[in-house]
Amino acid sequence: MTDHTTPLRGEAARTASSPPAEAPRFVAAVPHWLRVSLARRLMLGLAVALLASAALLVVLALAIGRDSLRRQHEAAAQRVAHLFEASLQNAMLKRDLDGMAGILASLGQSSGVTQARLLAPNGAVRFASQPQAVGTNAWSQIDGLCLHAGCAAPPPRLQWRPLPQGEQLQIAYPIHNQPRCAQCHGVASAHPVNGVLLVDFEPLPALNPVSAPGLMLVGAGLATLALFATIMGLTLRRQVTEPLARLATTTDRLAAGALDARLGQGAHGPDELGRVADGFDHMADRVQTMVGDLAEQHRFLQTLIDAIPDPVLVIGPDFRIRLANSAYTALVGQQPQAVIGQCCHRASRGLDEPCPSTLLHCPVAEMRARPQRLRSMMSVRRADGSAVEVDIEAAPLITRDGETLVVEVMRPLDRAVRFSQEQRLSTIGLLANGVAHEIHNPLASIRLALQASLRGLRAGDMGREELTDYLQLVDREIDRCVATTQRLLQMSQAPGQTLQPVAVATAVDDVLALLGEECRSRGVQVQVVIDPPGARVLADEAELRQVLVNLIHNALHAMAGGGGIDITGRPTPAPDGDAPRMGYELSVRDTGRGIAADEQSLIFLPFFSRRADGQRGTGLGLAICKAAVERFGGRITVRSEPGAGACFTLHLQTPPEPGDTAHGEDRA
Structure with missing residues (x-):
């Protein structure tokens, strides 16, 4: 036969194939949907527990109902057998064989009975509600009953046999020998049982859950469980999931930086969740205090290093700047927020990669190999593109976590030269006392010599030799002053290049x-x-x-x-x-x-x-x-x-x- 089916093309084919593709995504999203909510997991667990309980309840109810029905059938079978036992014994005493056959036929036609047979102790069928069964041997169905001499009179035996139509109840009811029966059957000690009444009842139909009684039972169980689930769900929501949701929301706010986030007095109580809420608020108070203390310590530390006149950097092993003082930001011409967290080679030299170790003596690279104090010189580039040479003193700082930080103190060389010159000029100022003595005494001697020379010249009594001595004294003292000033000039000169x-x-x-x-x-x-x-x-x-x-x-x-x-x-x-x-x-x-x-x-x-x-x-x-x-x-x-x-x-x-x-x- 030829297949005339046309293949799907274009949009129709994509539409037909989309549901299988959507299904895996939906299935994959379900675990995430459950993971993000404790309430969903609790409700899912409760629903599974309720369904399992309902199924177990139905199974138990059916089992209990079936067992009860079987017990009722067994009790009715014993009553029927006991009733017909009296009729059979009466017919036996009268030797009314037709009456016995009628009794068996009547029993076989009773409601709920399939057939009735009266067996001799050797298993031979003497009478039966179905004539074709007379003369057959049914020993296999009474095997196990003790019917011979020496046995105590056995009780009736109830036996359930599985059939395609359902379970069938069969009762083997021994008819005990009595003294009045000894004429035909002998004494009871030799023949304890006259025969066995074997009755087969109609098969018991299997209980169907979808039948009216089963549905009623299932409905009642499910209604009970649904009421239980509703009460439990409301209780869990009010007592567990809602407090946990408030706790999760407050935790998220605290983690996002809202340090004043608290559950509040309304969320507290004497139970376990109330103690958790109290502990959370207490923990949040301590976190807020600790964060405030850390911020205050950070401000103090920043103020402390800002008070240092030299540029200071604290650099991590990843070359990123952890701390920088105002002297450094002023040196490079950048704002503090633009420096912190930036790589040192980027902030100080404008490089995207660390400084080449073959060209520069990088303190951070050196500290990795040998954590010890060192000194280096480097050119630092300012924001305007100009460069300044700095002398760097670096020292390692090992944290509690074992991380090695590098503390760098920079001294611009132009400022070092200025300090040197200022120190030199300051020293000259300190020499003022000695300089004043070295110049004052010669000047005083010069003044005395000149005054004496003037007096002698005015009086006209000073000779040439005495005047020459005074002039030579003046010349020597002037040399002393000149030498002192030359010494001061040599002290105040800026250092030469050679x-x-x-x-x-x-x-x-x-x-x-x-x-x-x-x-x-x-x-x-x-x-x-x-x-x-x-x-x-x-x-x-x-x-x-x-x-x-x-x-x-x-x-x-x-x-x-x-x-x-x-x-x-x-x-x-x-x-x-x-x-x-x-x-x-x-x-x-x-x-x-x-x-x-x-x-x-x-x-x-x-x-x-x-x-x-x-x-x-x-x-x-x-x-x-x-x-x-x-x-x-x-x-x-x-x-x-x-x-x-x-x-x-x-x-x-x-x-x-x-x-x-x-x-x-x-x-x-």
């Missing part, structure tokens, strides 16, 4: 000439030993004098009650072991209070001040000394014991010998 050979003895003498009056006023004796007397070092003239002024000033501050200062210089072998090249050590030793051991590593840090006289210093003097000496290519060290004074030593380089060009380059 290192030059500087005479050590001359620099020391010039500084002591300016500080001589202060030393005398403080009762401090100064001893100077420069070996050799014409020793020279590579340095900047003004900066070396500045370093000596700072060291001698610190020594004077440490000896409020007087003491002594020893200034010594001696050549030393070059640190690199280069035999032809020598180094030079210039030491300033005092007999003051000394420096504590735990402070010796801090005294060269900027803004660290522990003056022995108790006055508040700027904390820049020794930092500038260290920076200047390192610019000379040298270093400065300190040895001190509390109460035994301190000794600062400058380890400097000497100028190259004529013809030695390996070390004659300029230093910027």
Whole structure:
């Protein structure tokens, strides 16, 4: 047969195929629909429990009804058998065989009876409601009944047999031998049973749930369960799901940042959910307090680092800025909110990738390998595109979680130069007393000499030789004033770009000439030993004098009650072991209070001040000394014991010998 069905095409085909595609999406959405709501899961669980209970109730009801019906059939069968037993015994006594046949025929025609048979003890059918059954043997249906001599009289046996039409009840009712029956059947001890009445009843029809009684039973059960489900649903909704929904809503508000979200007194009660609500509100109060404390601590921390004049950054291992002070935002010309959370290479250098480790000494990259303090120099780009060179001091900060943060303190080099110049000018101001003495005394001598010369010239009694002596005195004192002003000019000059050979003895003498009056006023004796007397070092003239002024000033501050200062210089072998090249050590030793051991590593840090006289210093003097000496290519060290004074030593380089060009380059 030919198939004339036309295949679906176009929109019709898509329409026909869409339901199977929609079904999986719907099925997949059901678990999510249930997961997002506790009330739905509870109602689903309750519905499943009710359906299972209803099914179990129906099964139990049917089972109980069937068992009750079977018991009723069994009781009726026994009554019928007992009724016909009397009639049979009467017919047996009369030997009325036709009457017995009639009794069996009448029993077989009774309502609910299929057939009735009277069996001999050996199983032979003697009488039957169905004539064709007479003469057959039905021993198999009474097997198990004890009918022979020596057995007690057996009770009636009820047996249910399965048939296609249903279960059929069969009763095997033994007719016991009685003394009056002994004439025909013998004594009861030898023949306890005269025969067995075997009655088959009509099959019991199976109970049908959809029948009227079954439907009534199922309907009553379902109505009861529905009432139970309604009461339970309302109770769960009022006592469980609604309080939990309020708790979930309040939790979402709290998580979204509404720290004042609370369940309120109306949601509290003496039960378990009420205690949960009390605990939630108490927890929310603590969270709000803790968040407020954290915010206040963050504000204090931000205010604290904003008070630091140097730019400060706290950077995470992912190169992102965690904290930045106002000095840093002012340095790069950006707003704080634009800096926090941004990568340091983006904020400081305008780069999309971390700084190349082969070109720059990146503190964050270095801390990953070795978490220790380090120093680096870098160019920072401002928002306007200009660049500024900064000196970076970095240190690791390990959090409680084991995360290593990097704290960077930046010092713009232009400001360092300005500080150095300001410190130099400040030192010149401190020298005012000594300068005034060095200039005032010569001026006073000049004035006396001029006044004496004028008096002699007016009186006309001054000779040529005496006038010459006065003029020579004036000339010498003017030289002293000029030398003092030259020393001040050398101190106030900005550092040069090129290192030059500087005479050590001359620099020391010039500084002591300016500080001589202060030393005398403080009762401090100064001893100077420069070996050799014409020793020279590579340095900047003004900066070396500045370093000596700072060291001698610190020594004077440490000896409020007087003491002594020893200034010594001696050549030393070059640190690199280069035999032809020598180094030079210039030491300033005092007999003051000394420096504590735990402070010796801090005294060269900027803004660290522990003056022995108790006055508040700027904390820049020794930092500038260290920076200047390192610019000379040298270093400065300190040895001190509390109460035994301190000794600062400058380890400097000497100028190259004529013809030695390996070390004659300029230093910027």
